[in-house]
Each structure stands twice: as structure tokens, then as C-alpha cells.
Amino acid sequence: MGAAIARLALAAEYEVVIAGSGSPDRIATFVGYEAPGARPVTAADAAAANLVVLAIPLGKFRSLPAEALQGAHVIDAMNYWWEYDGAIAELNDPLTSTSETLQAFLGDARVVKTLNHMSVYALEHEAREAGDPERKALAIAGDHDTAVAQVAEFVERLGFDAVMAGSLAQGMKLEPHTALFAADEDAAEVRAILDRFWQSQRGRVVARARGLV
Numbered sequence: 065m066g067a068a069i070a071r072l073a074l075a076a077e078y079e080v081v082i083a084g085s086g087s088p089d090r091i092a093t094f095v096g097y098e099a100p101g102a103r104p105v106t107a108a109d110a111a112a113a114n115l116v117v118l119a120i121p122l123g124k125f126r127s128l129p130a131e132a133l134q135g136a137h138v139i140d141a142m143n144y145w146w147e148y149d150g151a152i153a154e155l156n157d158p159l160t161s162t163s164e165t166l167q168a169f170l171g172d173a174r175v176v177k178t179l180n181h182m183s184v185y186a187l188e189h190e191a192r193e194a195g196d197p198e199r200k201a202l203a204i205a206g207d208h209d210t211a212v213a214q215v216a217e218f219v220e221r222l223g224f225d226a227v228m229a230g231s232l233a234q235g236m237k238l239e240p241h242t243a244l245f246a247a248d249e250d251a252a253e254v255r256a257i258l259d260r261f262w263q264s265q266r267g268r269v270v271a272r273a274r275g276l277v
């Protein structure tokens with residue numbers, strides 16, 4: 065996922081650095097092959113970028129360099145999969161979106177949820193110029209206006225319309241087991257799916273847990 069986003073960002077003429085969990089040397093061959101033009105760096109160095117995309121298994125979020133990310137604008141492109149991440153109660157709580165849990169861990173970073181609800185295949189194959197009638201859309205959720213605006217510009221430059229989903233708490237509408245997840249739709253339909261969330265099966269589960277029904 066990280067390499068695919070890097071390729072899209074390079075095509076949009078961003079300067080791109082990539083980090084894994086180890087030293088840059090360990091990923092140099094991978095980066096040279098999968099995202100030529102990107103530069104391998106440490107996670108702490110990547111945290112200093114103007115915009116940081118987090119695309120690691122969500123169950124490992126506590127291994128992120130939280131201190132280095134203070135003040136950073138951060139895209140949360142991650143999803144919780146218990147089959148893969150293991151059973152982690154705080155990531156499976158209908159009272160909070162997984163992005164809110166990440167935000168609590170990252171403190172003063174400005175977390176914005178997006179890129180997570182489309183498959184890596186669709187991201188790479190559906191990117192289109194603005195105005196193309198077949199252009200698809202990505203939903204964006206966040207609490208910080210400047211970070212959300214920067215991320216919306218990033219998403220648009222990557223090749224997708226940006227649809228505002230509201231606060232980071234609303235990021236729940238982008239998570240696995242929602243109608244939006246793996247949807248491959250244009251802006252009007254993404255908006256309609258977001259608006260129908262509370263009538264969906266997942267929406268009813270969340271509403272019941274929150275005592276809304």
C-alpha cells in the first residue's frame with residue numbers, strides 16, 4: 065500500500081520519502097524497484113515530511129515514532145483486520161473510530177482519515193485527471209481544517225475527487241464492514257453512501273452501542 069501511494073504521489077510530482085520499521089538500507093532495493101524516484105529514509109526522518117502517510121498494519125500503530133510525529137499532518141490509510149492484526153479491543157470499539165484511537169496515541173499530530181477504503185489495485189488503476197467523467201472519489205475525515213484541506217489537495221492531485229465525511233469520529237464510516245469500504249464510486253455516490261451510514265447494518269450496530277436508538 066505504501067509503495068502504491070508513493071508511485072501515485074511521484075506521478076503527481078511530489079517529492080517522496082519512504083520508511084519501513086528498520087534502517088533505510090534494508091528497503092533501498094525495494095524502494096528502487098517499487099517506487100523509483102522515492103528516497104528511503106528512517107521513520108523518524110519520514111515523520112518530518114510536510115505530509116505523512118501511515119500505511120502499516122494498524123495493530124502495530126504503537127510502534128510508530130509518536131514523538132517525531134508531533135505537529136505533523138498525518139494521513140491514516142490503515143484498517144483494522146482482526147484476522148491479521150489479532151484481537152485488539154481498542155480498535156474494535158464501536159464508540160470510537162480507529163483514527164480517533166490513533167489520534168489519541170499521536171497526541172499533537174493532525175490525523176486525517178482517507179485512502180483506506182479503496183483497494184490498492186483500484187487506487188493505482190482508477191486515478192484520473194480532474195473533470196474526467198469516470199473519476200472516482202475518496203472520503204476524507206478529520207478534525208483539523210488546515211490538515212483536511214492539505215489532504216484534500218493531495219487526494220485530488222493523486223487522481224480522485226475528495227468528499228468530506230466530517231470529523232475524525234465520522235471516520236468510522238470509512239472503515240471495514242461499511243458500505244463505503246471497497247466501494248469504487250464517484251463523488252455523488254460516495255456522498256450518498258456516507259449519508260446512508262446510519263441506515264446501514266454497521267450504522268445500526270454503532271448507533272445501538274452509542275445508545276442512539
Ligand SMILES: NC(=O)c1ccc[n+]([C@@H]2O[C@H](COP(=O)([O-])OP(=O)(O)OC[C@H]3O[C@@H](n4cnc5c(N)ncnc54)[C@H](OP(=O)(O)O)[C@@H]3O)[C@@H](O)[C@H]2O)c1
Pocket residue numbers: 065066083084085086107119120121122124127128129141142143144179180181182183184185
Ligand atoms: N493492501 C490494500 O489494498 C490496502 C488498501 C487500503 C488500506 N490498506 C491498509 O494499509 C496498511 C498496510 O497494508 P499493506 O497491505 O501495505 O501491508 P504490508 O504489505 O504488510 O506492509 C506493511 C509495511 O508496514 C511497515 N511497518 C510496520 N511497522 C512499521 C513502523 N513502526 N514504522 C514504519 N513502517 C512500519 C513494514 O515495514 P517493515 O517490513 O520494514 O517492518 C511494511 O513495509 C494496512 O493498515 C491496510 O489495512 C491496505
